[in-house]
Amino acid sequence: MRSVSVIGIGETKMGSFPDKSLKDLILEAGNKAIEDAGIEKERIEALFLGNFNSSYWCNQSHMGPMAAETLGMQDIPTIRTEGACASGSLAFRQGLMAIASGMYDVVIIGGVEKMTHQSTPVVTAGLASAADYEYEVKMGATFPSLFAMIANRYFYEYGNVRKEMAMVAVQNHDNALLNPDAQMHKKITIDKVYGGFPVAYPLTVYDCSLVTDGAVFVVLSATEIAKEITDKRVVEIIGSGHGGDSLTLHGKTSMTSLNATLKAAKEAYDMAGVKPSDIDIAEVHDCFTITQIVNTEDLGFFEKGKGARAVAEGKTALDGEIPINTSGGLKAKGHPIGATGLSQIYEVVTQLRGEAGERQVKKDINIGLTHNLGGSAATCVVNIFKGW
Amino acid sequence: MRSVSVIGIGETKMGSFPDKSLKDLILEAGNKAIEDAGIEKERIEALFLGNFNSSYWCNQSHMGPMAAETLGMQDIPTIRTEGACASGSLAFRQGLMAIASGMYDVVIIGGVEKMTHQSTPVVTAGLASAADYEYEVKMGATFPSLFAMIANRYFYEYGNVRKEMAMVAVQNHDNALLNPDAQMHKKITIDKVYGGFPVAYPLTVYDCSLVTDGAVFVVLSATEIAKEITDKRVVEIIGSGHGGDSLTLHGKTSMTSLNATLKAAKEAYDMAGVKPSDIDIAEVHDCFTITQIVNTEDLGFFEKGKGARAVAEGKTALDGEIPINTSGGLKAKGHPIGATGLSQIYEVVTQLRGEAGERQVKKDINIGLTHNLGGSAATCVVNIFKGW
DSSP: OOOEEEEEEEEOOOBOOTTOOHHHHHHHHHHHHHHHHTOOGGGOOEEEEEOSSHHHHHSOOOHHHHHHHHTTOTTSOEEEEEBTBTHHHHHHHHHHHHHHTTSOSEEEEEEEEOOTTSOHHHHHHHHHTTSOTTTTGGGTOOHHHHHHHHHHHHHHHHOOOHHHHHHHHHHHHHHHHTOTTOSOOOOOOHHHHHTSOEEETTEEGGGBOOOOBEEEEEEEEEHHHHHHHOSSOOEEEEEEEEEEOOSSSTTSSOSSSOHHHHHHHHHHHHHHTOOGGGOOEEEEOOSBHHHHHHHHHHTTSSOTTOHHHHHHTTTTSTTSSSOBOTTOHHHHTOOOHHHHHHHHHHHHHHHHHTOOGGGOOSSOOOEEEEEEEETTTTEEEEEEEEEO | OOOEEEEEEEEOOOBOOTTOOHHHHHHHHHHHHHHHHTOOGGGOOEEEEEOSSHHHHHSOOOHHHHHHHHTTOTTSOEEEEEBTBTHHHHHHHHHHHHHHTTSOSEEEEEEEEOOTTSOHHHHHHHHHTTSOTTTTGGGTOOHHHHHHHHHHHHHHHHOOOHHHHHHHHHHHHHHHHTOTTOSOOOOOOHHHHHTSOEEETTEEGGGBOOOOBEEEEEEEEEHHHHHHHOSSOOEEEEEEEEEEOOSSSTTSSOSSSOHHHHHHHHHHHHHHTOOGGGOOEEEEOOSBHHHHHHHHHHTTSSOTTOHHHHHHTTTTSTTSSSOBOTTOHHHHTOOOHHHHHHHHHHHHHHHHHTOOGGGOOSSOOOEEEEEEEETTTTEEEEEEEEEO
16 A cells, blocks of 8 residues: 655644634634645645534534535545544544545545533533444443443453542643643642542543544645655654444443454554554543553553553653653543544644654654544544654 | 445335334345345455434434444444435445555445434434535525525526426436335326425425435445356446535535536546446436436536436436436435435446346446435535446
């Protein structure tokens, strides 16, 4: 397959923006990415848009042409992809394949979500549609309850890691303090997590990711022409994997080792020809604190059952052996569903370029990984990036 | 690019099925396609699902893994695509590219929609989300009103074709009478169309496509392995094009020559190395009767302004020089939004195989075309097929 690279990135601040429309968010992030790439719009051949549920929250489907028209590129073909919280990564992967296949040379990928203007029940119902309506949602399940079951099963199999889950939250909040685009700039403590509003045992509100408005765009080109377009450090996509599993939690063979992650990671590592120990930094899906721990094990960073201890030992901190979620993660940077996967890519590219400011990882870094889940791990996309 | 062929097709009957769930529809159409291909499920590597708005109508997003789990293939990666009424064709095109790029050898594409259980206002609001909410829907526009504007502008530029629009409806109803899967088995007359419930001048209810539940699945493989899997006539995808235009109707440079169709058609014809006159049969997007007329011109079957007369002269009839919508079209076969593009492909493949029963085109046919629009022509996918 033809090599593909990231040549431009742009994102909005993450947060609650009652005065900004979907179009405002798209315009800001899209133009930033195009400007960052230093490319004329006329060279962009197609747009791939990740959006989870604007149909439900904003009365707006068919977001591909809407985004292209908003960015003044209405002449190009567009597509919207949806795979719950992995919608943005799926758009990215389709754009990657479209260049790899030879169909296009330069494409733009976007992700956007606007949800904070809705009431909590409407936000919750919209999010719950990413689970199985007949088997799960009708019975009262929401995502906090599904991931709480995963946490409880993990406790049963590997011991109680309540404290380490809280440390994931503390660490990600610490990182977000250094990220100007993060939604949450608030230092927290383990006791604060323990004492948070109970959501679904053992999860308190501090174990849960945020409700966020935001948009992120990324410009991709064939690597062979990247250097003629941009002066920045070119970041090549050396590996990409896409794994699937049952939509239902009960349909999965394990609740503590997620098949979708295992398959996406294997595909990405094989394509890149690298091992987990070669990864310098990673953004890992932390919709809940337990999710980050399980995923860092399934990605091969730590042995099964040892992911929690690794957090406690500081291995995943900004100055640790493999910094995880330097952006603040879904937990504190924010979780603008359709844009989340691209926000992870934004962070890894920023770090690999050495442009992360106060939160820049101090050691030399060359290889970064993004891991994005949809639903209770029914969809997973893993990408591996190398800076040249 | 590597050649890709259709090796299996399956569809449900189109209609109103209060007792069937999304899963029931998926199960029926998916299993029919797999059985038609004569393939073991284990050989299918990925699933691409077109769905427009089950999030809104059925509380169900994240339909990719739901479909895979329902079909007993939960181990494969999945993606949902959405581009309004072109959602199914977009899924098809992503599956095509995925095989063409070398990523996979065999994939399954599905499309499904369930909407008849909702009240008319909820159906209408869900459909309207495929237009621009801020500029169009908030101001009261719905799709009948947008396409009524197109009809009126067409009258202004090319003369009043009210009668020929009615003849499109009569012809598509005639074809549907011969299609056992069609939703509408009802012979109509021009006077009946004229006297139908007025929707948006000049459109009456008989100028409008149907509200439909249904599902369609298609199995694709690399052409080089198609013959070892299936005994049926292999139908190769020799051309595919994807065009975009502004989401808003006011943003388009013309209302009577649709850029998205022009661009998708050019790309598909160029890739296939064929001309409009080489096409033996076509399924053309007829969300409204005027749409079919405009599109048959933009596809190059008839000169601009002559598409209506061609209908009156019987050129598009089952025994005409280029039979259009032998299935009955969106108008009478039905319009299960996310499945519609795949339903067109189902018909063309069935005709090219010579398996269309009573509605089989009598002359020798080798090349067929499908044309699928999203919104007021903001998205268009054209595919060209050849039977070997």
